Amino acid sequence: MSQIYAGLFYQRQVTDIFSDRSLLRYLTRVEVALAKAQASAGVIPQAAAIGIENNCTEQAVAQIDLEGLAAESGSAGNVAIPFVKRLTAIVREQDETASRYVHWGATSQDVLDTACILQCRDALAIIQALLEQAYQTALVQAQNYRGHIMMGRTWLQQALPITLGHKFARWAAVLQRDLARLESMQSRSLTAQLGGATGSLASMQNEGSAVVLAFSRELDLAAPTCTWHGERDRIVEMAGVLALVVGNLGNMARDWSLMMQTEIGELFEPAGKGRGGSSTMPHKRNPVAAAAVLAAANRVPGLMASLYHGMVLEHERGLGGWQAEWLSLPEIFQLCAGALERTVDVLQGMQVDPDAMRRNIECTNGLIMAEAVMMALAPTTGRLNAHHLVESACKIAVQENRHLKAVISDMDEIKQKFSAMQLDNIFRPETYIGNIHDQIDAVLGQARKRGKQ
Incomplete structure (x- = not known):
């Protein structure tokens, strides 16, 4: 995506993680970990692993020509093949013997999948921190506005009175569920990939199992019980959890954008110089953060559909479905992080107009x-x-x-x-809000209980 649109929809750190240059660094980490694991199991000489590790430096990899690599990737079918050629050449310049053992017995999908999992792990740490920030902010606002009476709306019509704190409590509750899903998913999804050509690791002599365990330990990833080249549930579950997060954020953004309408005017996104203006109408205060979040919520379902389609693969390693992940998965991560960053900003700086809330309550003559x-x-x-x-x-x-x-x-x-x-x-609205305060207390209590765990 262009830098202009990346600034609108993405989050800088996560975008950096999925950049071309970062991908090469992750691929390098995988190749070094592979060599060290194989040396520990006696599959390659220890000296070769040392030579590979010493020469696959970040500085050396940074010199790889991205344009040339991209051109060759198109012909090769994936980036791993021309990358391994270049990495081998880098090692050969200093240690010809060690260079013979670069990428020993692995297949392209092994290093690409594992590098992808490393990228996802680092991106998930950022997303989890942003999600926690959104959750904690929603909790604070639930308490701050627990008694602020406003209109509850169903089918876009005024229904019964609620409190703004209750709306924040609902948001906090769903963000807490998102956090729980994010945490539980990682034990399944953050798993190394190493199977060789058809998943049997025949190329590792009789040490395949030992190499997989050592390889996974080197990268601090879960070790797979079985190769998963053709089973993409780990990737799809991870993306699916992020899609749920984005959908929930979109639901929140839809609400606050509607509450910013001139005719309602109960909430406003944080004000700032040049923020939310119009190129032709000086009076406008547009919900620009909501627009970015809603754009993500519109985009992600289509990307998820691509991942779901890609689960139906052929035999031991598939054609087309796996490759589609290279485009869809990074965008889901980037859109999720961008939507979260903008949601945190709004939750922290949201401006509330209690007079408008009261005015809207009274506008229907009781x-x-x-x-x-x-x-x-x-x-x-x-x-x-x-x-x-x-x-x-x-x-x-x-x-x-x-x-x-x-x-x-x-x-x-x-x-x-x-x-x-x-x-x-x-006819006093505050006498007809049911158990809203109990619900708010339950959400706050759940947060306190979670904090003690």
């Missing part, structure tokens, strides 16, 4: 309290009859542009059931 009236009436009239009476009152209130309480006060069937004080209390 109609939002219709259910409260019905439930107060139902014990004496029955629910269906209460529903009919209050529905009739609502129609009159709308037709005559009157407050629902005033209409009810004129209806003999209803007004005789309540005193004026009782009716006033029924």
